[in-house]
Amino acid sequence: MTTLELDGVTKTFGAPDAGGVVAVDDVSLTVDDGEFLVLLGPSGCGKTTTLRMIGGLETPTEGVISFDGTEVNEVKARNRDVAMVFQNFALYPHMNVSQNLGFGLRRENEDRSSEEIIDRIEAVAEMLEIEGLLDNTPAALSGGQKQRVALGRAIIREPRLFLFDEPLANLDASLRKTMRTEIDELQSEVGITSVYVTHNQEEAMSIGDKIAVMNDGRLQQLGTPSEVFNEPSNQFVAQFVGSPDMNLYEGTLTENGDVYRVNVGITEFDLPSGLVQAGDDVLDVVVGFRPQDLFQSRTRQTGGPKIEADLRVVEPLGTEAILYGETEGRAIRATDTQFHDLDEDQSVTLSIAPEHIYLFDANTEELLKGRLMTEREDTGVGEVEVRDGAGAEVRDG
Amino acid sequence: MAADTTDPAEEFGSNRSWLYDTTPGFYLRKVLIWGTTLGLSTFILFPLYWMVVTAFKTTSEIQQIPPTVVPETPSLEGFRLVVESSLAAGGFDSFLGWDISSAIDIDVLLLIANSLKVAVGAGLIALVFGTIAAYVLSQQEFRGKNAIMSLLLASLMFPGTAIMVPEWELISTLNLFNSHLALILIYGAMTAPFVVWLMKGFFDDFPDSILDAARMDQCTPYESFRYVIAPMAVNSLIASFIFAFLLAWNELVFALTLLNQSKFTVPPGLLTFVQGFNTQWNVVAAASILVSLPVLAGLAYIQRYFVQGLTGGAIKG
Structure with missing residues (x-):
C-alpha cells in the first residue's frame, strides 16, 4: 500500500528555449494510501503526461515523484511495481486472455510456479467474470470484455499503484456507466492507491475520492468532488465541472450598506455581505449560475434575482429538460422538471437562491463566493434566510 | 437540361x-x-507454359518448324537425363546399383544445395541487419535520418551490376573469390535496404501503448522484443526473408562472375547447358522445372504470411 506524492513536477518536451512544450507545469499533490484520485481536464492539459510520469513511462524534467516518501524519479517503470490500464486496452494480440493475464506475473518472477500463476489467473478471471474467455484471443473479444482483461492484467499483480489512462473512453455510453461502477467497487475491494485520468467530468465526480482539475499543464484545484463542484477555485474549474455548462455573466459588485449590489446587465440583485468577502468598494466580477440551480419563479420564491428569458429550445431528457433561453441578447441555460407545459418562444421568469450564486473576480478569475449547500445554514451564514430547503429541491430536480 | x-x-x-x-x-x-x-x-x-511443354518434347520435336504448341510425342527424356546425371554426379548410381552412363553432366542437387546455402544466408543477414536498422530508424530521432532512408531507397533503384567492378575488387581483396560467403554478403547487402523499408513501416505502425504495457508488465527492453515485438512481427519478418531469399535465388550476374563452375548456384548452373546449336532445350527446361519445385512448394506454404506481412503495416495498424 502506497502514498503517492508529487512535488513541483514539471515536464517539458523539447528544449524550452527552442519552442519546447511545457506539458506539465509545477504540479504538486498527494494521494493517500488507498485513495482514488481522478486527474480531470480537457485534452492536452497534461493529465496523461502526469500519469505516465507516475508510471515511469516518462521522466520528469523537474520535481520529485515519491512513493511512501522514497523518490522514484530514476526508478525504471519495470521496477516501480505499478500497473496501468490503457485507453485502447493494449492487450497483446498474439496471446490469449489467460496468457495476457499471466504475462506480467511471469516477468515479475521467472521462477514462479505455473500452478501459482494459473491459480491467480483463475481467481482474477472469476472476480471479473471472464472465466469463459480465457482461451480467446483479444481479437475475438468485445470492447467491454477487452477492458475487463486489461483490468485483470493490472489487478493480478497486486501492484503498489493502479494507473488508469481514460480506460472507458473507447466504450459505448451504457457500458461506460457499468464499468465505471465496477472499477470503483473493484478499487474499494482491493484498496490499492489509484490514479485515474479522464476528460469526462461526470465520470470524475462519480468515481473519485479526490479530483485534481488540470488545465494548460497546471493543477487548478485538488479537492473532493463536492468541493470542486461547490467551491471551484476559479472560473475554469467552475465551467469544466458540471453539466450543462455554468451560465457566466460579467458584471460589477458595489458595496451598499450591509448588502452588496450586483449588476450583471441581465439582472440586478443584492447579496448579503456575510456571503462575500470583497475588499474594494466596486469590483468587476463574473457571476455564475448553475443551470441546475435556476428555477422558474412561478413555482417558488426566494430573495434571489429574477431573470426574464425567452425560451428558444426545450430539450426534454425524460424526467427533466434543459431549457435554452435568451435574455437581453445573452444565452441562458437552465434545467427543470416542470417543463411539460412550456413551449418554445414562450417567456419564463427564472430565479436562483442567493446562496447558490457563484462570484468570481473578473481580473484574476478566482472564486469570491462559492455555492453554499443549504445544510450549512447553521455554520456561520446567519444572515441568509433559507427558504424551506429550496436549494435541495432544485438539486433533486 | x-x-x-x-x-x-x-x-x-x-x-x-x-x-x-x-x-x-x-x-x-x-x-x-x-x-x-x-x-x-x-x-x-506463355513463357512458363513454353518451358513446361519444352521439357516434355523430344529434341527433334523442339527443332521442328513450325513449332508445336502441344507436344505430339510427349517424352520424359529431358527429365530422365537430368535425374540420371544428378544421381551419377552425387554418387547415388553405384549406391543404387544402377549403371548410368549419362550423355550430359548436370547435378541439380548440388545446384539447389548451393543456392539454398547462399539464399538462406543472404536472407538471414538482410533480416538481422535490416530489422535492427529499421527499429532504430523508426524509434529514435537523430540528424540525417531522412538522408539515410533516402539513400537506402536510392540503393534499391540502381542495378547491382553497376557496382560490379568495385565489388569484384572488394571480394578479391577480402580473398573471398569463388566462395559462397562472397555471394551471401553481397546479396544480403543488396536486399537489406528493402527489409529496412518494410520493417520500418511495421515498427512505425506498432502501437506504442503495447510497448508501454510491456514496460508496465516489468519487461526489460530485451524481454519486450523477445516476447512482444518479435511474435507480433513474425509475418513481416517472414515477408522480408522471402524477398531477400528470392532475390538471392534468382541472381545470375554476380554468381556467374564471382564463382567457378564447381560452385555455381542454380541460375549460372542452368546457363551452362545453353550451348549454341547443341543446346538440349528439353534438358534445360526439365532442370529449370526441377529446381523450381522446392522453392514453389516452400512459397506456396508460407505465401499467406507474405501477403499479410506486406499489407500488415498498411492496414492493420
Whole structure:
C-alpha cells in the first residue's frame, strides 16, 4: 500500500528555449494510501503526461515523484511495481486472455510456479467474470470484455499503484456507466492507491475520492468532488465541472450598506455581505449560475434575482429538460422538471437562491463566493434566510 | 437540361457514354475487359507454359518448324537425363546399383544445395541487419535520418551490376573469390535496404501503448522484443526473408562472375547447358522445372504470411 506524492513536477518536451512544450507545469499533490484520485481536464492539459510520469513511462524534467516518501524519479517503470490500464486496452494480440493475464506475473518472477500463476489467473478471471474467455484471443473479444482483461492484467499483480489512462473512453455510453461502477467497487475491494485520468467530468465526480482539475499543464484545484463542484477555485474549474455548462455573466459588485449590489446587465440583485468577502468598494466580477440551480419563479420564491428569458429550445431528457433561453441578447441555460407545459418562444421568469450564486473576480478569475449547500445554514451564514430547503429541491430536480 | 441539374451525381450520370447506357455497350465493355485480361495473362503465362511443354518434347520435336504448341510425342527424356546425371554426379548410381552412363553432366542437387546455402544466408543477414536498422530508424530521432532512408531507397533503384567492378575488387581483396560467403554478403547487402523499408513501416505502425504495457508488465527492453515485438512481427519478418531469399535465388550476374563452375548456384548452373546449336532445350527446361519445385512448394506454404506481412503495416495498424 502506497502514498503517492508529487512535488513541483514539471515536464517539458523539447528544449524550452527552442519552442519546447511545457506539458506539465509545477504540479504538486498527494494521494493517500488507498485513495482514488481522478486527474480531470480537457485534452492536452497534461493529465496523461502526469500519469505516465507516475508510471515511469516518462521522466520528469523537474520535481520529485515519491512513493511512501522514497523518490522514484530514476526508478525504471519495470521496477516501480505499478500497473496501468490503457485507453485502447493494449492487450497483446498474439496471446490469449489467460496468457495476457499471466504475462506480467511471469516477468515479475521467472521462477514462479505455473500452478501459482494459473491459480491467480483463475481467481482474477472469476472476480471479473471472464472465466469463459480465457482461451480467446483479444481479437475475438468485445470492447467491454477487452477492458475487463486489461483490468485483470493490472489487478493480478497486486501492484503498489493502479494507473488508469481514460480506460472507458473507447466504450459505448451504457457500458461506460457499468464499468465505471465496477472499477470503483473493484478499487474499494482491493484498496490499492489509484490514479485515474479522464476528460469526462461526470465520470470524475462519480468515481473519485479526490479530483485534481488540470488545465494548460497546471493543477487548478485538488479537492473532493463536492468541493470542486461547490467551491471551484476559479472560473475554469467552475465551467469544466458540471453539466450543462455554468451560465457566466460579467458584471460589477458595489458595496451598499450591509448588502452588496450586483449588476450583471441581465439582472440586478443584492447579496448579503456575510456571503462575500470583497475588499474594494466596486469590483468587476463574473457571476455564475448553475443551470441546475435556476428555477422558474412561478413555482417558488426566494430573495434571489429574477431573470426574464425567452425560451428558444426545450430539450426534454425524460424526467427533466434543459431549457435554452435568451435574455437581453445573452444565452441562458437552465434545467427543470416542470417543463411539460412550456413551449418554445414562450417567456419564463427564472430565479436562483442567493446562496447558490457563484462570484468570481473578473481580473484574476478566482472564486469570491462559492455555492453554499443549504445544510450549512447553521455554520456561520446567519444572515441568509433559507427558504424551506429550496436549494435541495432544485438539486433533486 | 443537364445545365439545370445541380446534383453532381445526376450530372455525372447524364454525361455517361453509350458504353454505359446500352446493351451493346455493356457487352463491348465486357469484351474489352476480358480481352485485356487474356492478353496480359498470355504475356505473363506463355513463357512458363513454353518451358513446361519444352521439357516434355523430344529434341527433334523442339527443332521442328513450325513449332508445336502441344507436344505430339510427349517424352520424359529431358527429365530422365537430368535425374540420371544428378544421381551419377552425387554418387547415388553405384549406391543404387544402377549403371548410368549419362550423355550430359548436370547435378541439380548440388545446384539447389548451393543456392539454398547462399539464399538462406543472404536472407538471414538482410533480416538481422535490416530489422535492427529499421527499429532504430523508426524509434529514435537523430540528424540525417531522412538522408539515410533516402539513400537506402536510392540503393534499391540502381542495378547491382553497376557496382560490379568495385565489388569484384572488394571480394578479391577480402580473398573471398569463388566462395559462397562472397555471394551471401553481397546479396544480403543488396536486399537489406528493402527489409529496412518494410520493417520500418511495421515498427512505425506498432502501437506504442503495447510497448508501454510491456514496460508496465516489468519487461526489460530485451524481454519486450523477445516476447512482444518479435511474435507480433513474425509475418513481416517472414515477408522480408522471402524477398531477400528470392532475390538471392534468382541472381545470375554476380554468381556467374564471382564463382567457378564447381560452385555455381542454380541460375549460372542452368546457363551452362545453353550451348549454341547443341543446346538440349528439353534438358534445360526439365532442370529449370526441377529446381523450381522446392522453392514453389516452400512459397506456396508460407505465401499467406507474405501477403499479410506486406499489407500488415498498411492496414492493420
